[in-house]
Amino acid sequence: MMQSTRTGKLDQASAGHGGRAVLLVARSAFAAAPHREMARIATRAGRLPGVDRAEFCFIEQGTPSLLERLLELRREGLAEITLVPLMLPIEPGFRNWLVRCLRRWQGEVPGRWPRLSIASGPAESPALETLLESVLTDERVEIIPEPGRPLAVEGSIVPAQKRRVLVCAGRACNEAGADAIWGHLRNCQERRKLRVTGDGVMTAKSTCLGPCSLAPVLQVFPEGTYYGGVTEAAIDAIVEEHLLGGRVVEKHAYPPTGRKQRLRDPHADSATPYREKDEIHA
Numbered sequence: 322m323m324q325s326t327r328t329g330k331l332d333q334a335s336a337g338h339g340g341r342a343v344l345l346v347a348r349s350a351f352a353a354a355p356h357r358e359m360a361r362i363a364t365r366a367g368r369l370p371g372v373d374r375a376e377f378c379f380i381e382q383g384t385p386s387l388l389e390r391l392l393e394l395r396r397e398g399l400a401e402i403t404l405v406p407l408m409l410p411i412e413p414g415f416r417n418w419l420v421r422c423l424r425r426w427q428g429e430v431p432g433r434w435p436r437l438s439i440a441s442g443p444a445e446s447p448a449l450e451t452l453l454e455s456v457l458t459d460e461r462v463e464i465i466p467e468p469g470r471p472l473a474v475e476g477s478i479v480p481a482q483k484r485r486v487l488v489c490a491g492r493a494c495n496e497a498g499a500d501a502i503w504g505h506l507r508n509c510q511e512r513r514k515l516r517v518t519g520d521g522v523m524t525a526k527s528t529c530l531g532p533c534s535l536a537p538v539l540q541v542f543p544e545g546t547y548y549g550g551v552t553e554a555a556i557d558a559i560v561e562e563h564l565l566g567g568r569v570v571e572k573h574a575y576p577p578t579g580r581k582q583r584l585r586d587p588h589a590d591s592a593t594p595y596r597e598k599d600e601i602h603a
Contacts (some may be wrong), residue, residue, distance in 0.1 A: 339400035340373030342435075342512075344390060346406045349381035349504070356383075376397065380500050382507035383495055388553060394435065401436040410443045422498045429552070482521030484564060485542040491529030497536035505553045506539075509560050522564050535575055535584055547575045550584045563599055 343366050350356055355359050359377040367375035378514070382398060385393070394402050406415065419439060443449060466510035483549045488503045495580075506524055509515070515522040530538050535549025541559065546569050553574045575582055 332486040339398070341401045341403065342366070342374040342376065342394050342397075342399045343369075343372050344387075344394065344402055345375065345377040346387060346404050347377060347379050347383075347417050348407075348408050350383040362407075372380075380506065380512075381504040383504070384508055386504055386508060387422070387449050387501065388505075388542045391423075391426065392430065395432075396429075401438065403440055405440045407444045409443055411444065414492075416474070418496055418498060418500065421496070422501050423551070425498065429554075459592045469533045474595060480521075480523055482516060482523045483521040483543065484520050484562070486522060486524045487530065487540045487542070488524065489528075489530040489537075489538040489540075491533065492525040493533035493536040494529075494538055499537040500535050502539070502551050502553070502556060505556050506560075507554060513560060515560070515564060519565055531583070532575065535582065544569065547577070548573045549582075 345359065345363055346365060347355075347359060347483065350359065363375040363377045366372060369375075374394070376385075376390055378385050378387045380387050381435075392538045404419070405469050406419075408415075411416075417441060423437055443452075446452075446519050453527075456480065486506065488499060488506060490499055503524075503526060510522060510524055527540075530540055530547070532538055532547060532549060535547070537549075539548050539551055539559075539561065541563055542546070546563070548555065548570070550557075551573065555570070558573065
């Protein structure tokens with residue numbers, strides 16, 4: 322479900338006369354309720370002085386994704402987009418990861434981009450104490466009752482899906498944008514109903530998968546195929562050709578050769594996806 326929050330000042334901005342948008346960045350959302358909550362927050366942000374438009378997005382699973390929302394705002398002709406991270410805590414490398422993703426997308430999507438900026442997170446705000454005091458003194462604080470009887474033990478269904486996709490969440494892959502890749506894959510899984518289509522697909526994050534120099538990396542089972550330098554476009558191809566079609570996407574695949582390999586340019590020499598010169602000889 323993609324919702325858009327527009328203020329009364331949007332008409333001027335969307336007509337191509339510039340203006341500033343605020344983009345609220347959350348981690349993930351699965352149900353309708355958190356989407357409505359983000360929409361309410363964006364509506365309040367849109368009333369702030371100097372804000373012509375306020376929207377929200379998610380960096381992991383959930384729509385709209387960060388990339389989808391950025392491209393939407395870019396088409397509006399806005400002069401500036403300020404990203405506001407709403408996560409607590411924020412990992413030390415989050416800002417560097419975000420900058421890398423933004424630069425990669427700017428390189429992949431040609432044309433004029435608005436000026437992009439990143440605000441500090443909630444923990445760095447001087448108003449955090451005031452916010453915490455307001456929350457703690459709110460009359461809506463809910464008291465959790467003690468259970469009257471032991472909770473029932475529930476069973477679980479063993480998944481029937483035959484395919485697994487592991488997205489590396491090691492340090493090198495995280496710094497290379499694995500969170501955005503993971504989010505795009507999860508959104509594709511939901512949109513294409515991959516759990517119940519064909520052999521069925523389940524996805525998961527993993528610790529380091531090994532070939533850090535090929536980051537971001539994912540591995541598809543049962544074949545065990547490694548894909549490196551994965552982008553959103555690569556995910557689309559892997560879903561269509563490998564997960565649904567059963568064919569390895571050679572352009573993005575890295576077979577185990579026993580020797581170190583470098584990232585290839587996926588746009589160059591696509592007819593010969595693996596070449597010996599891509600190996601690093603000790």
